[in-house]
Amino acid sequence: MTKPQEIEFHVGHYGDRTGARGIIDEVQYARKFIKRIYDICVSNCVPATYYEDKISKNQTQNINNLIAHHNQDRNGFIVSGHLNASGSVTDQGIGAEVLYYDQVTVAQKVVDAICNASGMKNRGAKKRTDLGVLVKTYEPAILIEFGFVTSKKDVELMDQHFEAICQAIAKVLAAHIGYTIKMEVGNVDKPIVEAKVMLNDAKSIPAIIQDGRTYVQVRELADLLNLKLIYNNESKITKLYQ
Numbered sequence: 001m002t003k004p005q006e007i008e009f010h011v012g013h014y015g016d017r018t019g020a021r022g023i024i025d026e027v028q029y030a031r032k033f034i035k036r037i038y039d040i041c042v043s044n045c046v047p048a049t050y051y052e053d054k055i056s057k058n059q060t061q062n063i064n065n066l067i068a069h070h071n072q073d074r075n076g077f078i079v080s081g082h083l084n085a086s087g088s089v090t091d092q093g094i095g096a097e098v099l100y101y102d103q104v105t106v107a108q109k110v111v112d113a114i115c116n117a118s119g120m121k122n123r124g125a126k127k128r129t130d131l132g133v134l135v136k137t138y139e140p141a142i143l144i145e146f147g148f149v150t151s152k153k154d155v156e157l158m159d160q161h162f163e164a165i166c167q168a169i170a171k172v173l174a175a176h177i178g179y180t181i182k183m184e185v186g187n188v189d190k191p192i193v194e195a196k197v198m199l200n201d202a203k204s205i206p207a208i209i210q211d212g213r214t215y216v217q218v219r220e221l222a223d224l225l226n227l228k229l230i231y232n233n234e235s236k237i238t239k240l241y242q
């Protein structure tokens, strides 16, 4: 097998509420993750495709459809996005794992990337010989289980570190097919928006909003509020006096 030339992403199952359900819906989260990782790849010129099964009516059709989709060509590396479930809802973290048939090295790298980026428990790379998308596809494949839909801690970590997880996985996958992702965590999807902070609907100072936070210069804010400002460069402490 020659080296894969593109990453072929797909979302597991065949629509919302067709996978595991717990605190969250598996398919909704898998879609969110896979879409974002795909977008990071594309915006870094890493060849990638994205697929979601919207036609199947049951899990058997879904697996056959996914296999048929990927077997149209033989130049890719398949990445299937899923979340795991345990019997009942728990507060405890359970963790991420990556399933593989013959791709142990990259599977291990992906699960390590997820766990280093998020603090999720590392359940490791696990060999599976019973999964159609891993076994019946010509192209090499891994199946990512991002976390457990039944673990409050997993959901918390996935939410909190969503972007870092996606960036970390994209980096590993890009490297696997010979590309480099240059963007750092925090630089993407966080545009700067110009804004204003106003005092008593009269005076105002310029502000910017980034990542849901409004930033102003302390000096301008002090002037606006008529406060005396003393800044100590050594201690990095800004003192304000009324």
Ligand SMILES: [Zn+2]
Pocket (backbone or CB within 6 Å): 012, 013, 019, 020, 026, 082, 083
């Ligand atoms: Zn699944």
